[in-house]
Structure formats: C-alpha cells, structure tokens
C-alpha cells in the first residue's frame with residue numbers, strides 16, 4: 001500500500017490576516033479605479049498600475065481560493081460556461097414603456113397626465129435619452145451584486161449574472177454608505193457605437209456575419225452561455241430605475257433617486273435633465289435629436305418621466321406600462337419602399353455606379369427617392385431588381401442605402417439587373433475585369449463625366465508637367481467649354497485665357513509657354529498622362545521599355561501586354577479597353593500630329609541595351625513603396641528578381657529592418673545597395 005500525501009486543501013486553510021487585509025485593500029482599490037475609468041471616464045492611475053494590482057489580487061486568490069468572492073474584480077474575466085440560463089423571478093415586475101411617435105402623441109400623453117393629476121400647470125418631468133439595448137435587473141444584497149436578470153416577460157427573466165459580472169461599468173460592489181440592504185437597480189445594457197464597429201470589424205475579419213445594429217450585438221453578447229465571450233464584448237450600462245428594495249424609497253423624486261444610485265457607483269446618463277412642461281420637453285427632444293449622431297451610443301428617442309414619486313403612484317399603470325412615463329421615439333430610419341428602376345451613373349474616375357430610383361418614402365424625417373448600390377457586385381449580391389420591395393436605411397447623414405429585398409413581394413417578371421455594355425454618358429465600352437467589383441467606362445480621355453479629372457491628371461507634375469494648369473483653371477476651362485479633352489488644351493489662345501477669372505496677361509503667357517514646353521516629353525510620361533486605369537508611373541515605364549513605341553502598345557493585345565513585368569490580366573484589360581476606343585485614339589492622334597507632342601525614341605527594347613541584363617537582385621526589408629514596385633523597375637531594366645540570396649545573387653536591395661537575407665548577403669559578399677542607390681543602377685537621370 002502506498003501512502004500518498006493528500007493535497008493541501010487551501011480552501012480550508014486559514015488565511016493569514018495580513019493577506020486577507022491586502023486582498024480586501026486591492027479589491028477596494030480596483031473597484032474604485034474601475035469606476036473612475038469605466039463610469040466617470042476619468043482614470044486616476046495609469047492602466048499599467050491597474051493591471052499590476054489586478055495581477056497581484058489574482059495571485060493572492062490563486063494561492064487562497066477562499067479569497068475569491070463573487071464581488072472580486074477578478075471575476076470580470078468570465079467564469080464557467082453554462083448549459084442554459086436559469087430563470088429569475090422579478091417580485092416587482094419590470095415595466096415596459098408606451099410609445100409616442102410624434103409631437104401630437106407626446107402632447108396627448110402630457111394632457112392625460114395633467115387631467116389625471118387634476119393639475120393644469122407644467123408638470124415636473126425628467127427626460128433622458130432612450131437607449132436601445134437590453135433591460136436588466138441588478139440585485140444587490142448588502143451592497144454586493146448577487147444576481148442579474150433580463151426583463152423576459154416582465155416577471156420571468158433569465159439569470160445572466162455570470163455574463164453581467166464581466167461588464168466593467170456595472171459595480172460588483174456598491175460604494176459609500178446608505179444603500180439599502182436589498183437594492184435592485186434597473187437599467188439598460190448597451191454597446192457603445194465605437195465598440196460595436198470594432199466588434200463587427202473583428203467578426204468580418206474572422207469570416208463571420210456582422211451584427212445588424214448595436215442592439216442585436218448587445219443582446220447577442222449578453223445571451224452567451226460562455227461568459228468569456230461576453231467579457232470580450234464592449235458592453236456598458238446606464239441605470240434608469242429600481243425594483244425590489246428593503247426601503248420604501250430612495251428619495252421623493254426620480255432624479256434624486258438616481259443621484260443616490262450614482263453616489264453608490266452606479267452609472268447614470270449624464271444627459272438626464274429636469275424638463276418642466278411640454279415646451280421644455282420639445283426643446284430637449286430637438287436638442288438630443290440634433291446631437292444624436294455625436295453621442296457615443298445609439299439612441300432611438302427620449303424617455304420622459306413624471307419626476308414626483310407620489311404623482312407616479314397616483315397615476316399608476318395600465319398592464320405593464322406606467323402612465324407616468326413615455327418613450328418618445330425618433331422617426332424610424334428604416335422604411336419599406338419600391339425600386340422603380342436601377343440606373344447607372346459615371347463618376348469622375350469612370351466608375352460606373354448603380355443607383356436605385358425609389359418610390360419616394362420618408363425615412364428618419366427626410367424624403368428619400370434614390371439609394372446608392374455602391375457597385376454592380378453589390379446589386380448582384382443583394383439581388384436588387386426593378387419592381388422589388390426593399391428596406392431602405394438612413395444612418396446619420398450618409399446617403400440612403402438598400403438594406404435588403406423582401407423576396408416575398410417580388411413581382412414575377414422582375415429581371416436581374418445587367419451591367420450596361422456602353423457608358424451611359426459617352427457610349428464607350430464599359431469593362432468589368434474579372435475579380436474586380438467596380439465597372440468602368442473606358443472612354444477616359446473623351447467621356448464628359450471624366451473630363452475634369454482627365455485634364456487635371458494630364459497636366460500634373462509627373463505627367464505632362466504643365467505648370468500653372470491646376471484644378472481651379474481646369475474647372476473654368478471645362479465649364480466655359482474651352483477644353484473638353486487634353487488635345488483642346490493645345491488650341492487655347494491668349495485671348496481665351498485672358499478672358500478667364502484670375503488670369504492676367506502674364507499668367508496667360510506663362511501658361512501658353514508651359515504648354516509649349518510640355519510638347520517635348522518622354523513616352524513613359526505621355527503614357528502615364530493618358531490616365532489609363534491602373535497605369536501608374538512604374539507601369540508606364542515598363543510599357544515604354546517593353547514595347548518601345550506608342551503604336552506597338554496601341555496594337556498589343558491583352559496577352560502581349562501581360563508579357564510586361566507587373567502587368568496582370570486586370571491591368572491588361574484596362575489598357576486594351578482604353579486603346580480600343582476610337583474616341584481615345586482620335587484624341588491621342590490630335591495630341592501627337594496636331595499639337596506636336598513628341599518624345600525621343602525609346603532605346604530599342606533589345607536586351608543588350610538594358611542596364612541590368614544578366615544581374616540578379618533580391619529585395620528585403622522595409623522600403624518606401626511595396627516590393628512589387630521595385631521588382632517592376634528592376635525587371636524593366638532587364639534584371640532578374642529572386643526571392644532568396646545565393647551565390648548567384650549580384651545585388652541585395654535592402655530597406656530598414658532587413659533580417660536574415662542581409663546577414664546571408666554579407667557572408668556571401670553580395671553587393672548591398674539602398675533604395676537611394678537604385679536610380680543610378682537603373683540608368684535614370
């Protein structure tokens with residue numbers, strides 16, 4: 001028989017007095033600082049100090065588990081998982097609120113209150129924002145949170161204590177003195193906007209389905225059987241009432257009662273106000289409505305309550321709703337309407353964007369007759385069709401959007417939306433390269449929708465570098481009909497320019513001189529200036545070096561274009577689509593033949609002429625641009641770019657924080673160059 005030593009049962013071990021006192025002190029401090037941080041938003045100590053105290057308490061509790069009381073701040077992290085929620089019974093039923101949907105209904109509420117109280121003067125009301133979350137009952141016994149229950153049907157709720165303990169704004173133990181032995185605090189658990197957005201971003205990244213609104217997110221988070229999940233959700237809480245208590249009242253009025261709760265560390269809305277009479281209520285409603293978007297949490301109206309508890313008692317209840325309170329709701333931000341048509345608009349960059357024309361409907365107090373659909377991919381994903389009944393939403397001041405289609409109400413003849421083949425503005429081909437979400441007009445130089453953008457880009461420094469031709473001037477030239485495309489710029493006369501705003505004789509002559517100078521350029525600058533989608537400087541350079549002439553590029557098919565370093569199917573589709581347009585070609589011809597834009601012959605793309613033929617490069621470390629950019633430049637100069645350093649490597653292009661590749665290159669004696677040394681190797685000016 002073996003004599004195993006029994007494990008020490010620390011739960012029964014007596015706890016040294018000093019340890020118990022230290023744990024109590026840490027608990028007290030952590031409660032205070034959590035309140036300062038989460039409720040008052042006014043931390044008194046650095047986060048690191050808080051974390052240090054928390055770890056010290058956790059260590060003490062690990063050694064002496066009997067110290068781990070249910071109100072310990074360490075319990076916020078979430079305990080054991082549940083199989084199901086138990087039931088809680090609310091001995092004082094949890095109320096719901098009657099609604100007022102407009103001013104008239106609110107005035108009706110006020111009239112009834114005054115009639116019942118037989119009082120004709122202004123009633124002393126309290127107003128507060130109506131939070132859109134989940135109602136909760138928090139039961140404190142001797143100042144310690146012992147139970148948290150949802151409203152449920154008002155009498156039977158769900159016991160969500162383990163989850164509620166993880167919410168930092170909810171005190172696990174009340175502060176100060178004077179609280180009743182038994183106190184049930186009631187209020188709303190909600191998810192602040194910022195936390196909601198961050199949560200949805202996390203959910204999306206993990207490939208999940210985002211929550212539709214903060215209310216759903218709060219409810220979903222609280223009804224998790226695993227409190228560790230709730231602990232990671234950014235929930236908060238405001239109190240707006242009480243339930244069972246071991247005293248009759250906390251004060252004579254509602255505001256004073258809430259002030260007592262606040263003095264014990266319970267969060268109360270800082271927007272609570274005394275509003276005597278209807279006019280003050282109207283002003284409060286308007287004020288909060290105007291600030292709604294700036295509040296850190298979503299609200300869906302205001303709650304107005306008769307302040308005097310005596311008057312509340314005289315008014316009483318109808319079923320579960322008190323006659324002394326009303327929820328005055330903002331106009332809904334989501335409505336149903338019918339899609340009359342789906343049309344397409346062309347943006348300044350040639351993006352072809354679908355727009356839904358709607359049967360006009362009032363949403364959140366504004367008449368909505370158009371909704372953006374962002375891109376054709378979204379139309380197909382949401383499967384929006386002309387004739388469909390849809391939910392439209394206005395969030396803040398943003399453009400209304402279609403949330404979803406009510407499929408049950410789809411007319412049998414509704415056809416899926418097709419992408420137009422031709423630009424609705426200029427008639428050029430519309431392309432949607434495979435894998436892209438945004439369709440584009442290919443008539444970049446010619447399309448009126450893209451005129452200003454095309455001219456500004458054409459004149460910019462890295463393109464044709466036409467000094468003095470900025471955005472304001474382009475606006476005027478286009479609006480006066482003096483320039484519809486880049487070729488028109490070279491027909492401008494001194495008289496025309498002098499007639500423009502803020503254009504004296506000197507600036508006009510300077511501009512004409514700059515235009516004249518710009519005619520002498522390089523093929524890569526000219527290619528870049530055309531503003532072909534996805535063709536930046538590096539790609540333009542690659543094209544110029546690979547093909548040697550504009551004619552060769554114009555004639556290249558997509559397959560040939562893809563032989564250029566860094567040009568894949570999408571870029572190739574944009575280039576070929578651009579040169580297929582007769583209108584674009586005509587303008588290019590005018591630029592070269594009529595205006596006389598010219599460039600030196602590009603050195604034959606003969607391999608022997610490229611400066612880095614036969615050289616192998618490896619790129620490592622942090623550079624000013626993505627690695628692909630440098631790969632393109634190097635390949636265009638004839639170099640090979642490899643992924644790993646070996647004896648065959650000629651150069652290592654090393655940026656900041658280069659690691660093992662740099663070490664290997666050093667041991668092998670490979671030439672190491674920085675980004676700044678690259679232009680010289682590429683043979684650039």
Ligand code: 9MJ
Nearest residue numbers: 095128129130131188240303
């Ligand atoms: C909300 N949801 O913000 C009440 N509420 O009062 C406020 N709800 C309420 N009060 C009695 N501020 C029952 C519900």
